[in-house]
Amino acid sequence: MILTLLKKELTLELRRKSVIAGIGLYLFSLVFISYLTFSLRHNSINAATWSALFWLTILFSVVNSIAKSFIGEKKGLSIYYYSVASPQAIILSKILYNSLLAVILSLAGYLLFTVFIGNPIQDEALFITTLVLSGIGFSSSLSLISGIASKANNSNILMAVLSFPVLISILLMSIRITKNALDGIDRAASYDELLNLLAINCIATALAYLLFPYIWRS
Amino acid sequence: MKNLYKYISVALLVYIHLGGLLLEAPRLNILNETVRALYFHVPMWFGMVLLYSISVYYAIKFLRNPLSDFDLKSVEYANVGTAFGILGILTGMLWANYTWGSPWHGDPKQNGAAIALLVYLAYFVLRGSVDNEEQKARLSAVYNIFAFAAMIPLIFIIPRLTDSMHPGNGGNPGFNAYDLDSRMRLIFYPAVIAWFLIGVWIVSLRVRYRLLQNQLSEN
Numbered sequence: 001m002i003l004t005l006l007k008k009e010l011t012l013e014l015r016r017k018s019v020i021a022g023i024g025l026y027l028f029s030l031v032f033i034s035y036l037t038f039s040l041r042h043n044s045i046n047a048a049t050w051s052a053l054f055w056l057t058i059l060f061s062v063v064n065s066i067a068k069s070f071i072g073e074k075k076g077l078s079i080y081y082y083s084v085a086s087p088q089a090i091i092l093s094k095i096l097y098n099s100l101l102a103v104i105l106s107l108a109g110y111l112l113f114t115v116f117i118g119n120p121i122q123d124e125a126l127f128i129t130t131l132v133l134s135g136i137g138f139s140s141s142l143s144l145i146s147g148i149a150s151k152a153n154n155s156n157i158l159m160a161v162l163s164f165p166v167l168i169s170i171l172l173m174s175i176r177i178t179k180n181a182l183d184g185i186d187r188a189a190s191y192d193e194l195l196n197l198l199a200i201n202c203i204a205t206a207l208a209y210l211l212f213p214y215i216w217r218s
Numbered sequence: 219m220k221n222l223y224k225y226i227s228v229a230l231l232v233y234i235h236l237g238g239l240l241l242e243a244p245r246l247n248i249l250n251e252t253v254r255a256l257y258f259h260v261p262m263w264f265g266m267v268l269l270y271s272i273s274v275y276y277a278i279k280f281l282r283n284p285l286s287d288f289d290l291k292s293v294e295y296a297n298v299g300t301a302f303g304i305l306g307i308l309t310g311m312l313w314a315n316y317t318w319g320s321p322w323h324g325d326p327k328q329n330g331a332a333i334a335l336l337v338y339l340a341y342f343v344l345r346g347s348v349d350n351e352e353q354k355a356r357l358s359a360v361y362n363i364f365a366f367a368a369m370i371p372l373i374f375i376i377p378r379l380t381d382s383m384h385p386g387n388g389g390n391p392g393f394n395a396y397d398l399d400s401r402m403r404l405i406f407y408p409a410v411i412a413w414f415l416i417g418v419w420i421v422s423l424r425v426r427y428r429l430l431q432n433q434l435s436e437n
Contacts, residue, residue, distance in 0.1 A: 154347055204367075217356075
């Protein structure tokens with residue numbers, strides 16, 4: 001069931017090319033704005049600023065692209081899902097699909113940053129592991145929050161307000177690992193943070209799995 | 219007998235104010251007399267975390283058995299917890315102004331506390347933007363549980379990974395490391411209990427007030 005739903009998400013997404021293009025363009029604009037505002041052709045930024053800019057860009061593009069996972073859906077469609085699938089299958093398929101989206105977005109963002117702003121990362125394998133882990137963490141928290149926000153009025157603002165405090169712990173961990181990756185410190189120094197990130201992911205996914213049926217029922 | 223805890227909390231608070239301000243406190247570098255903030259600032263955080271935990275407990279109870287009483291209690295515990303959090307931040311800023319030199323210092327514990335408050339302010343915004351009463355209660359209960367679980371790493375784990383400037387962390391003098399600590403503990407532990415009981419008292423008053431309001435609006 002999960003696989004069927006996942007396949008459905010993918011085909012729907014590939015069919016609506018404008019949505020993918022929109023997300024990609026959003027990411028590109030964010031990167032390009034940071035490039036222009038810092039007038040990077042003439043001067044470069046230090047590593048700490050690079051990491052702050054990078055994570056802000058990723059945060060905003062991921063929040064905006066995952067927000068639509070429940071918010072944009074039509075009322076009739078969710079009634080149809082309700083009758084054919086269990087809520088657990090729905091949330092797991094959404095989390096899987098959103099993780100894929102978040103990881104692709106982060107990698108694309110990394111690529112764009114490399115092209116426009118430069119790539120001060122010294123330990124790339126560590127950094128990419130962080131990107132994957134934080135992508136999964138973002139998607140599991142945001143999928144649930146998107147479900148909550150979709151039931152309320154002014155859901156787009158609510159999405160941001162509800163998600164940022166929850167995401168900060170993931171963000172802080174990622175920034176700490178990014179700092180180690182920027183300095184090229186020995187990997188053993190980042191194991192604690194990686195484990196923490198993994199633990200936060202597990203907590204977020206488990207809670208989303210347990211709590212989603214209660215939102216879905218209404 | 220039912221009101222016993224109220225008498226206990228009042229008696230303890232009188233003792234804490236007299237004892238906390240008049241009894242001898244250890245002389246520590248930089249801290250000096252501000253060490254007495256321990257009796258008023260730190261119990262606010264203990265109270266906030268305890269009240270939020272009870273709020274989450276009622277949120278879980280509500281999801282298992284949707285009675286509006288549980289929802290009411292969950293909200294009121296969150297309300298009073300937030301009041302404790304704001305008082306904790308204010309007392310902490312006052313203290314930091316004299317010991318660290320400025321009210322906001324970017325200390326990990328300070329930031330964690332601010333984020334905890336943000337979470338619950340977002341919780342109130344969520345409650346404000348859903349019209350249907352039953353749905354409001356269910357959605358906010360889900361967010362309450364989720365946000366509380368996401369907040370725990372912030373408040374309890376991250377400050378321990380980095381050096382905090384709080385007394386007792388990262389080599390700063392705290393009351394544990396000194397032989398006079400037993401005298402402070404004699405006031406500190408009752409202070410935690412008393413402030414928490416005061417919080418519970420406020421919650422019980424607010425819950426009764428809200429129940430009466432609901433009854434009035436029904437008639």
